[in-house]
Amino acid sequence: MLPGIALLFGIGLLGKLLEHTFTHLRAQYPAVPFPHLEYVLWAILLGLAVGNTIGVASVFREGVATYELWLKLGIVLVGARFLLQDVLHIGGLSLALVAVELILSLSVMHLLGRIFRLPPKLTSLLAIGSSICGVTAIMAARGAIEPEEEDTSTAIAAILTLGAIALFTFPAIGHALHMSQQGYGMWAGLAVDNTAESLVTGSLYGEEAGRWTVLAKTARSGFIGFVVLAYAVYWSSRGLAPDVEHKGVFLWRKFPKFILGFIALSILATSGFFTHGQLTSLANLSKWAFLPAFAGVGLRTNLRDLTGQGWRPLIVGILGEIAIALITLGLVYWSYSHGVAR
Amino acid sequence: MATPQLSNSRVNIDLIAVAIALTLAALIRFNILPPVGF
Numbered sequence: 353m354l355p356g357i358a359l360l361f362g363i364g365l366l367g368k369l370l371e372h373t374f375t376h377l378r379a380q381y382p383a384v385p386f387p388h389l390e391y392v393l394w395a396i397l398l399g400l401a402v403g404n405t406i407g408v409a410s411v412f413r414e415g416v417a418t419y420e421l422w423l424k425l426g427i428v429l430v431g432a433r434f435l436l437q438d439v440l441h442i443g444g445l446s447l448a449l450v451a452v453e454l455i456l457s458l459s460v461m462h463l464l465g466r467i468f469r470l471p472p473k474l475t476s477l478l479a480i481g482s483s484i485c486g487v488t489a490i491m492a493a494r495g496a497i498e499p500e501e502e503d504t505s506t507a508i509a510a511i512l513t514l515g516a517i518a519l520f521t522f523p524a525i526g527h528a529l530h531m532s533q534q535g536y537g538m539w540a541g542l543a544v545d546n547t548a549e550s551l552v553t554g555s556l557y558g559e560e561a562g563r564w565t566v567l568a569k570t571a572r573s574g575f576i577g578f579v580v581l582a583y584a585v586y587w588s589s590r591g592l593a594p595d596v597e598h599k600g601v602f603l604w605r606k607f608p609k610f611i612l613g614f615i616a617l618s619i620l621a622t623s624g625f626f627t628h629g630q631l632t633s634l635a636n637l638s639k640w641a642f643l644p645a646f647a648g649v650g651l652r653t654n655l656r657d658l659t660g661q662g663w664r665p666l667i668v669g670i671l672g673e674i675a676i677a678l679i680t681l682g683l684v685y686w687s688y689s690h691g692v693a694r
Numbered sequence: 695m696a697t698p699q700l701s702n703s704r705v706n707i708d709l710i711a712v713a714i715a716l717t718l719a720a721l722i723r724f725n726i727l728p729p730v731g732f
Binding site: 420421424425427428429431432608609610612613616617620625626629630632633634636637639640 | 706707708709710711712714715716718719722723727729730731732
């Protein structure tokens with residue numbers, strides 16, 4: 353496991369080094385157009401480049417798979433940056449917006465899947481991945497609806513690649529629309545599917561936007577169990593997946609329990625358990641945890657799987673994601689113009 | 695890519711992440727860990 357973990361941190365640190373180097377070079381040679389990218393983006397891009405050129409050797413794979421652990425550790429630690437009242441207010445608002453987003457995006461994906469005649473289980477996976485939370489939701493659904501291995505890889509590749517595109521398009525749209533940090537953060541958390549890519553998309557707009565993205569994305573993740581359960585019941589009713597016997601147990605098993613840690617740290621921070629300096633240390637620790645996570649999501653994005661089943665799943669993914677981005681943008685604008693958010 | 699998924703294994707990575715985070719928070723709270731920069 354250690355070589356893979358070292359690779360994750362190595363790529364992440366290289367991203368940090370590149371950001372510092374180019375910042376320094378830009379100051380020294382203002383006439384030269386050096387790339388102006390933040391370390392989070394470098395980490396993902398370097399991961400993407402390594403994963404899709406030389407590939408990830410088997411000795412690294414087990415360690416690279418720990419990226420999900422680093423991601424969740426980072427999110428739990430970010431909980432200390434939130435007052436409980438913000439978690440309840442914005443988290444509650446996110447839950448309401450996610451409920452609407454869910455219904456609309458699942459409908460859009462199924463409609464597109466039908467129009468483009470995708471295999472039904474691939475449509476289900478794309479719908480689950482794009483409405484809830486990317487790879488984690490697809491993996492959670494895999495055991496429940498038993499899709500073809502090929503469907504899973506295609507759905508994961510589509511979600512991750514489209515998330516990588518959002519890294520560049522969302523901040524530009526946010527700036528063009530003069531969105532507030534909180535509004536943009538909510539939008540990135542509601543619209544970008546993969547958690548790591550969503551957090552980077554949010555933080556590229558500003559540190560405050562990044563914090564709100566974490567909250568919105570975490571609220572969205574809370575829905576995984578319900579959506580996967582609904583699909584499991586649907587496919588088992590058609591005799592194409594195992595029965596779900598104990599629905600309460602199923603929901604608890606699929607519930608992302610790291611959310612409880614996020615809330616626990618928020619409660620501790622709100623009660624004054626930490627000093628200001630200690631809260632800064634916790635925030636910095638979360639950045640250290642995110643560094644390998646972002647490298648890992650780049651390494652995990654396999655562009656070759658994208659077209660493994662032809663171009664139609666990718667077209668469905670692109671059209672669906674554009675629709676979801678617009679729906680969530682509309683929802684965020686509505687909630688801010690009606691004074692629901694503050 | 696056949697990258698293994700930790701979530702498929704018997705360990706619950708959510709609970710591990712929570713345990714590590716709370717341990718780090720306690721170490722920082724009681725000044726066992728020095729201030730962390732980034």
